Every structure is written in structure tokens, then in C-alpha cells.
Amino acid sequence: MTDASLPESDHPEQVPPLSVADATTLTDRIVDNVEEVIVGQHDAIEHILVATLARGHLLLEDVPGVGKTVLGRAVATSVDCSFNRVQFTPDLLPSDVTGVNVFNQKTREFEFRPGPVFANVVLGDEINRAPPKTQAALLEAMAEGQVTVDGETRRLPDPFTVIATQNDVEPGRTYDLPMAEVDRFMKKLRLGYPDEDAETRLLERVAGDHPIESLTPVATLDDLRGARRTVANVTLSEPVRRYVSRLASYTRDEASLGVSPRGAIALTRAAQARAVLNGREYVVPDDVQTEAPTVWSHRIDADRPGRDVVDAALTAVSVE
Incomplete structure (x- = not known):
């Protein structure tokens, strides 16, 4: 924990803002950490941090294999926060994302089992492979920071950010995101192919174990909360x-x-x-x-x- 870090708080609304200098140092530290894994994508990493600090969500669109999922995972891993990954598939149901009420035979009552959307950072992988009804399960979560299941509304963790990826190939096997959902993504990025030097460095890094497996957090959840309040001010x-x-x-x-x-x-x-x-x-x-x-x-x-x-x-x- 650095001097700019804050103690973890059970009351996110009480976390004070960081100074601008400390918030800038925090973002630099996260960028440097992600670049231990991702090569040649400095601008994209900054764009993801901008969306996160500005209380927004991000859509990464590109061809398969350019590192969309690894990039989202590396940013999430750099902050010590809860993280869930959802693999969107044609048979995925809305309840698989938001959660479901299950009857408990012992208590004779229904209990809510939260879905993977209940995390600080949710990586929605290949979101356009799921049908529109399942895609729409994220609309309320992204717009209002809450989900409603069987008439009961539950708040999502604070902060809450969705990083979604989609491939722009195989159009016959994917579903277009509705405009209402696309509009809820603060940013949409394309990564593109790395240049020769960047790809050469990448191949060197992944020759053994993938560096994502050894990546550790460099910021706390309250660091992120404080920086978001700095941005709001x-x-x-x-x-x-x-x-x-x-x-x-x-x-x-x-x-x-x-x-x-x-x-x-x-x-x-x-x-x-x-x-x-x-x-x-x-x-x-x-x-x-x-x-x-x-x-x-x-x-x-x-x-x-x-x-x-x-x-x-x-x-x-x-x-x-």
C-alpha cells in the first residue's frame, strides 16, 4: 500500500477523494502494471482507466486473438477488487448473469444466489454471441448499478464496471447489440494488430508461463473509489x-x-x-x-x- 492508498472501507460513500497528484500517480502505477502483460497498447490501457474512473463501461471490439480478454483481465487484476468473467454463449440465460432465487428445502424459503454480475469488475467475453434477451440483462446493471430479480431490486458493488468484448467476424453466428445497450458503453475501442517490435516483445514474454498468471494488484479498492471521487470533483x-x-x-x-x-x-x-x-x-x-x-x-x-x-x-x- 502506497502513501496515496486509503484503508479499505465498508462504507464506500465515506471514502474521501485523493489529491489530483495522488490520483495521477495511481493511474500511472496501474498502467505500468498492465504493461507487464500487454505490449504496445498504452493508449488502450489509458482509455480503459478513463472509463473506469469516469463511472463508465467499455466495449472492446476486434478480431479474435488480439488480446481483448487478457487486457480486460489485466486491468481488473491490477486493482484488488472482486472480478468475474462471463463467457457469453447462445444458450446463456439472463438468470445466468443476474442470479436466481432457489428454493431451500431446509428453510422452506427461497434464497437468492447472485450471478457473476455481482462484482466490481465484470468481464463479459464475446457478448455478441448471446441472444438479445441475455444481452439485455446487463442494461439495468450498467445504467443504474442494480439488478431486479423476481420483483426485488439489489444494489451492485461500488464501484461497478463492465468490460465487454465482441468479435467482429462470423456475423452469421453472432447477435448485434441493440443501440440502447451500445449507448450504455462509455467507450468503444479497437485494439488492432501489434507492430513488429511489439509482437516480438510479446512472444518473448509468453515463451514460458503467461505473465498474467503472476500479475498482482498495485491498488486497493478504496484507491479506486478515492480516484473516482477526484475525477468527479x-x-x-x-x-x-x-x-x-x-x-x-x-x-x-x-x-x-x-x-x-x-x-x-x-x-x-x-x-x-x-x-x-x-x-x-x-x-x-x-x-x-x-x-x-x-x-x-x-x-x-x-x-x-x-x-x-x-x-x-x-x-x-x-x-x-
Whole structure:
């Protein structure tokens, strides 16, 4: 435990924020730890931390074998928190994710058996292999931090983050995520193939035991809680808020489905987290511009890629 660490608390709401300097040091420490396993994905690791610190969720989409699952697992392992992995398959039921009430023969009462969604970090592997009804089991959890089973609502752990992966091959064997669910992911990333040098280093690391097996936490759960509160306190000035609003308006004029107010909120929160990663306690337009492509591109439906609409907005809308 470092000087910036906080004692574990049974009352998450009582954990005070870290200083900006301590929160920045914390994120640097987590990035360095994940890079013991993941090679050549520094920006992607930072994007995952931004989503986590900004109280968001992340969707990793790419071809099989580029390290999506290992990346999500490495980030979760770097924080000493509860972690569950759900392998989404065509026969997976919603109750397999949220939990189910089971009748206890001894007590003659129903008892709730929580599903894997009850964890601080949930890795939903190949989420698009499950049918829409099962995918929808995550909607309430991601939006409200709770699940409702048989009419009873239960809170999920604090913090709660979903890191989902999906392959963009074999379209005939997968189900498209509904737009309502895609919109609940703060960010959507593609990893891409590593370059030659990065892949060479990767092959060296995995020649024996995989480094993920020896990875240890470098932060406590209360470290993460404190850093999230630091992010929430970052100053978001009126000119920056207005800049985000003008960007959102541009996407609505240029697409059949532009960025919603939820998307605008997601961008401001991500920009706050980016400011902390950069050691600042206030958001500048550069933070917004850095975060906009990964926060907004998947929310836009247009006759051209969403990323192109976001890039056009960043070029056309001036900073005032």
C-alpha cells in the first residue's frame, strides 16, 4: 500500500477523494502494471482507466486473438477488487448473469444466489454471441448499478464496471447489440494488430508461463473509489460545457442519429478523467478532443462511419 492508498472501507460513500497528484500517480502505477502483460497498447490501457474512473463501461471490439480478454483481465487484476468473467454463449440465460432465487428445502424459503454480475469488475467475453434477451440483462446493471430479480431490486458493488468484448467476424453466428445497450458503453475501442517490435516483445514474454498468471494488484479498492471521487470533483467550466454541447449539436445535424444527452454527459465525465491522468484539476478542450472519438463514434448512425462524423465535428466546431 502506497502513501496515496486509503484503508479499505465498508462504507464506500465515506471514502474521501485523493489529491489530483495522488490520483495521477495511481493511474500511472496501474498502467505500468498492465504493461507487464500487454505490449504496445498504452493508449488502450489509458482509455480503459478513463472509463473506469469516469463511472463508465467499455466495449472492446476486434478480431479474435488480439488480446481483448487478457487486457480486460489485466486491468481488473491490477486493482484488488472482486472480478468475474462471463463467457457469453447462445444458450446463456439472463438468470445466468443476474442470479436466481432457489428454493431451500431446509428453510422452506427461497434464497437468492447472485450471478457473476455481482462484482466490481465484470468481464463479459464475446457478448455478441448471446441472444438479445441475455444481452439485455446487463442494461439495468450498467445504467443504474442494480439488478431486479423476481420483483426485488439489489444494489451492485461500488464501484461497478463492465468490460465487454465482441468479435467482429462470423456475423452469421453472432447477435448485434441493440443501440440502447451500445449507448450504455462509455467507450468503444479497437485494439488492432501489434507492430513488429511489439509482437516480438510479446512472444518473448509468453515463451514460458503467461505473465498474467503472476500479475498482482498495485491498488486497493478504496484507491479506486478515492480516484473516482477526484475525477468527479474536476472543474468543468461553462465554456468547456458549451463546447461539448456545440459538438453534440453538430453530430445531430450531420447524422440520422446523433449524440444523445447521455453521450454528452459521458464525454464530459471522460474528459474529467483524462484531466486527472494528465495531472490537472480542470478540463481543457484538448481533453474533450482526445476523448470524443472513443466516446461518441459508436453512438452515431449516419451514411458514413461515426468516427468520420466526430472528426468532422472536431474540425468544424471552434473552441471559444
